[in-house]
Amino acid sequence: xxxxxLAAVRAIRDHGPVPLVALADLPGDTLIVPLSGIGAPTVSHxxxxxxxxxxxxAEEVERLFGRPPGAVMSSEIGGSNGxxxxxxxxxxxxxLLDADAMGRAFPEVQMVSMYVAGLPADLVVMAxxxxxxxxxxxxxxxxxxxxxxxxxVASGSSAxxxxxxxxxxxxxxxxxxxxxxxxxxxxxxxxxxxxxxxxLRDTLGAVRLITGKLVDVDRxxxxxxVRGSATIEGTGADRGRRLVVELQNENLVAVEDGRxxxxxxxxxxxxxxxxxxxxxxxxxxxGQRVAVLAWPxxxxxxxxxxxxxAGPRAFGYDLEYQPI
Amino acid sequence: xxxxxLAAVRAIRDHGPVPLVALADLPGDTLIVPLSGIGAPTVSHxxxxxxxxxxxxAEEVERLFGRPPGAVMSSEIGGSNGxxxxxxxxxxxxxLLDADAMGRAFPEVQMVSMYVAGLPADLVVMAxxxxxxxxxxxxxxxxxxxxxxxxxVASGSSAxxxxxxxxxxxxxxxxxxxxxxxxxxxxxxxxxxxxxxxxLRDTLGAVRLITGKLVDVDRxxxxxxVRGSATIEGTGADRGRRLVVELQNENLVAVEDGRxxxxxxxxxxxxxxxxxxxxxxxxxxxGQRVAVLAWPxxxxxxxxxxxxxAGPRAFGYDLEYQPI
Numbered sequence: 092x093x094x095x096x097l098a099a100v101r102a103i104r105d106h107g108p109v110p111l112v113a114l115a116d117l118p119g120d121t122l123i124v125p126l127s128g129i130g131a132p133t134v135s136h137x138x139x140x141x142x143x144x145x146x147x148x149a150e151e152v153e154r155l156f157g158r159p160p161g162a163v164m165s166s167e168i169g170g171s172n173g174x175x176x177x178x179x180x181x182x183x184x185x186x187l188l189d190a191d192a193m194g195r196a197f198p199e200v201q202m203v204s205m206y207v208a209g210l211p212a213d214l215v216v217m218a219x220x221x222x223x224x225x226x227x228x229x230x231x232x233x234x235x236x237x238x239x240x241x242x243x244v245a246s247g248s249s250a251x252x253x254x255x256x257x258x259x260x261x262x263x264x265x266x267x268x269x270x271x272x273x274x275x276x277x278x279x280x281x282x283x284x285x286x287x288x289x290x291l292r293d294t295l296g297a298v299r300l301i302t303g304k305l306v307d308v309d310r311x312x313x314x315x316x317v318r319g320s321a322t323i324e325g326t327g328a329d330r331g332r333r334l335v336v337e338l339q340n341e342n343l344v345a346v347e348d349g350r351x352x353x354x355x356x357x358x359x360x361x362x363x364x365x366x367x368x369x370x371x372x373x374x375x376x377x378g379q380r381v382a383v384l385a386w387p388x389x390x391x392x393x394x395x396x397x398x399x400x401a402g403p404r405a406f407g408y409d410l411e412y413q414p415i
Numbered sequence: 416x417x418x419x420x421l422a423a424v425r426a427i428r429d430h431g432p433v434p435l436v437a438l439a440d441l442p443g444d445t446l447i448v449p450l451s452g453i454g455a456p457t458v459s460h461x462x463x464x465x466x467x468x469x470x471x472x473a474e475e476v477e478r479l480f481g482r483p484p485g486a487v488m489s490s491e492i493g494g495s496n497g498x499x500x501x502x503x504x505x506x507x508x509x510x511l512l513d514a515d516a517m518g519r520a521f522p523e524v525q526m527v528s529m530y531v532a533g534l535p536a537d538l539v540v541m542a543x544x545x546x547x548x549x550x551x552x553x554x555x556x557x558x559x560x561x562x563x564x565x566x567x568v569a570s571g572s573s574a575x576x577x578x579x580x581x582x583x584x585x586x587x588x589x590x591x592x593x594x595x596x597x598x599x600x601x602x603x604x605x606x607x608x609x610x611x612x613x614x615l616r617d618t619l620g621a622v623r624l625i626t627g628k629l630v631d632v633d634r635x636x637x638x639x640x641v642r643g644s645a646t647i648e649g650t651g652a653d654r655g656r657r658l659v660v661e662l663q664n665e666n667l668v669a670v671e672d673g674r675x676x677x678x679x680x681x682x683x684x685x686x687x688x689x690x691x692x693x694x695x696x697x698x699x700x701x702g703q704r705v706a707v708l709a710w711p712x713x714x715x716x717x718x719x720x721x722x723x724x725a726g727p728r729a730f731g732y733d734l735e736y737q738p739i
Contacts, residue, residue: 151552154479223558225566226550228475234547237569242549245565 093371094139095171095178102142102181109177110186114268117162117188119260124152125192126179127166129200129217129239130249131312132340132373135171144218144251145179151216151224152256164188164262166203166254168270169196169341169358170371179251187271192254194267194389195358198316198340200239201232202401204391205255208265215239216253219246232400244315267389287367288382297386298415300345300352301325301334302364305379310372316340321361321375323383334383336361338372343406345383353385354408356392356401357415360384385415417695418463419495419502426466426505433501434510438592441486441512443584448476449516450503451490453524453541453563454573455636456664456697459495468542468575469503475540475548476580488512488586490527490578492594493520493665493682494695503575511595516578518591518713519682522640522664524563525556526725528715529579532589539563540577543570556724568639591713611691612706621710622739624669624676625649625658626688629703634696640664645685645699647707658707660685662696667730669707677709678732680716680725681739684708709739 103109117123126145128135145163153159163180165173168191180187192203206212212232217225217239225242229235235254243250257265280294281287292299303325310319318339325332334352337344342359345352353359360369364380391397393414403410427433441447450469452459469487477483487504489497492515504511516527530536536556541549541563549566553559559578567574581589604618605611616623627649634643642663649656658676661668666683669676677683684693688704715721717738727734 221558222554223562224552225562226552228548228550230546234545238547238549238566241565241569242562245561 093171093174094136095174098139098178099174099181102178106181106184109180111189111271112162112186113189114259114262114266117259119258121161121259122152122156122158123162123164123188123257123259123262124148124160124253125164125166125203125255126176126251126253127172128175128249129252130243130315131317132171132371134247134249134312136373138220138247138249140175140220140251142182143222144220145182147218147222147224148216148251148253149183151226152253155214155226156256160185160256162186162188162259164266165191165271166252167191167193167196168274169193172196173274188266189271190262190266190268191270192266194270194391195356196341197401200236200252200254202405203254204267205257205265206232207391207394207397207400209396210255210257210261210265212255214256216256217242217250219250221246240315248312248315267391281367288362288364291362291367292384295384295386297384298353300359300383300385301329301332301347302327302382303329303332303334303380305375305377305381308375308377310375317373321372323361323381326380336383339406340372342372344403344408344410345385351410351413353415354403354410354412355406356388356397358386358388387415417495417498418460419498422463422502423498423505426502430505430508433504435513435595436486436510437513438583438586438590441583443582445485445583446476446480446482447486447488447512447581447583447586448472448484448577449488449490449527449579449581450500450575450577451496452499452573453576454567454639455641456495456695458571458573458636460697462544462571462573464499464544464575466506467546468544469506471542471546471548472540472575472577473507475550476577479538479550480580484509484580486510486512486583488590489515489595490576491515491517491520492598493517496520497598512590513595514586514590514592515594516590518594518715519680520665521725524560524576524578526729527578528591529581529589530556531715531718531721531724533720534579534581534585534589536579538580540580541566541574543574545570564639572636572639591715605691612686612688615686615691616708619708619710621708622677624707624709625653625656625671626651626706627653627656627658627704629699629701629705632699632701634699641697647685647705650704660707663730664696666696668727668732668734669709675734675737677739678727678734678736679730680712680721682710682712711739
């Protein structure tokens with residue numbers, strides 16, 4: 092089990108189960124705290140967050156808004172940030188909202204649906220493992236990323252973060268609803284089947300880009316991110332083919348023979364061929380037998396504003412976005 | 416005139432004169448905001464602070480404490496941070512406290528009298544020229560420096576900062592009183608005299624380490640600081656001698672023939688031989704005719720706790736402190 096799942100299991104054991112609530116069920120003035128870990132996953136797995144980070148963030152939110160938060164939301168449903176919010180909600184005694192701000196995972200602070208929807212990026216609250224709390228009132232989303240990243244790197248490249256704090260009324264139409272339910276259904280579909288990979292593809296509506304063996308991983312933990320690339324050599328029917336996946340915490344672009352086969356903001360996942368479990372970028376290892384899947388992102392990211400915030404050019408790729 | 420003085424003159428013209436108040440004259444619950452620029456002076460001279468930085472800090476203080484600040488204090492009476500608070504006080508319509516937190520200048524956030532006196536370093540509020548506001552609740556003074564420096568570097572190595580916010584009652588015994596008055600008396604003593612350098616030495620009770628010419632300046636703006644060294648070759652009676660001053664925003668150690676002649680926390684100043692005006696580290700230039708003076712620091716810095724916070728070892732010098 093991974094750190095996010097371990098934290099969730101333990102927190103439920105210690106604090107009881109976490110109710111999953113729909114946005115429509117929350118009173119309009121409920122304060123929603125979208126939480127995520129910020130930093131390099133390589134670090135947060137070695138130095139996991141404890142109970143005090145969500146508590147310090149909740150205290151600071153109460154100090155700033157005059158009332159405590161009423162619900163936790165995952166900022167990104169992908170990776171450990173999709174599961175760990177269960178732990179944070181349990182520790183705070185709050186329900187978890189059935190929504191997130193990406194419908195996937197993205198590496199930067201401003202790459203959230205609230206920012207795409209035009210809500211001013213005006214508040215970030217961070218807590219690190221040491222006990223420091225940093226509150227940022229940025230002038231815009233790019234400055235929220237720049238300042239939060241600097242604070243995160245100073246804290247050892249890992250911190251817990253509330254990126255925006257918003258009322259349930261404000262959240263309507265600006266968060267991506269139903270993504271926790273969808274994650275659960277993906278988990279269930281792949282659990283009790285003889286063909287997990289096929290079940291995963293069907294549930295996601297995904298294209299299989301290649302099946303093969305991981306033959307090269309170039310990965311650096313730098314500037315608060317994991318960056319690099321992974322090369323997969325085809326096996327079986329794919330023998331002789333070679334796919335390179337470029338990454339920055341997440342998989343961004345999949346290239347074969349100089350041709351881009353899938354690109355951000357569409358989703359690219361490297362999954363274990365036997366279990367269909369996604370392998371996070373920091374867990375990629377030489378020799379792993381994997382399939383690379385790609386599938387469409389939430390429509391939000393395909394809008395001009397969505398592509399401006401998290402399209403290929405936002406990551407420095409001089410590519411015109413081509414939907415998968 | 417330098418940027419701090421220019422800002423002060425302009426702010427007084429626009430907003431009227433700034434009353435200088437003694438700590439004893441302030442009601443005990445008055446909120447004092449100790450302000451200073453943080454970053455590399457090389458940057459802040461090219462990108463000076465405007466009116467909005469002190470206003471944003473005052474707004475954040477009011478938000479956090481439920482009432483507005485009642486007085487501005489200079490965090491460090493040395494360099495432009497000794498003069499610019501006149502501008503910030505004028506812009507905020509507040510009196511200036513006749514005190515500071517160093518009795519000199521120091522480069523790091525935790526090197527303030529409040530920290531030496533044992534007040535927990537629990538709040539830093541920063542505003543940059545872009546308009547971003549960052550609030551830090553650090554676990555201790557070293558983390559306040561680390562996180563404030565990171566935010567400052569992200570903002571382009573310059574920001575305005577409230578380092579601690581404290582009531583007048585709390586400030587008693589933990590700030591260095593009378594230092595604005597002392598700075599004024601130094602200015603007056605050197606202004607109307609045929610021998611400014613002699614007058615300066617007498618007023619400060621300073622030792623002259625060398626008189627000569629600046630023959631080498633090694634200076635880098637890095638990690639949010641100006642670092643390097645300046646070499647002065649003796650002239651006249653000092654011909655044949657050579658003094659090296661090592662610096663990190665401020666002058667830290669003066670060495671002659673491998674022997675340390677003066678060291679932090681005592682004060683070392685490079686001054687123009689004609690006008691006796693101090694030359695800040697970022698304004699040192701080849702060929703300048705200078706005298707190097709050294710004089711005792713406030714007794715606070717000679718206590719064991721004072722030396723721990725800002726003695727030679729705090730700057731990485733393996734030296735036992737020897738008072739000048």
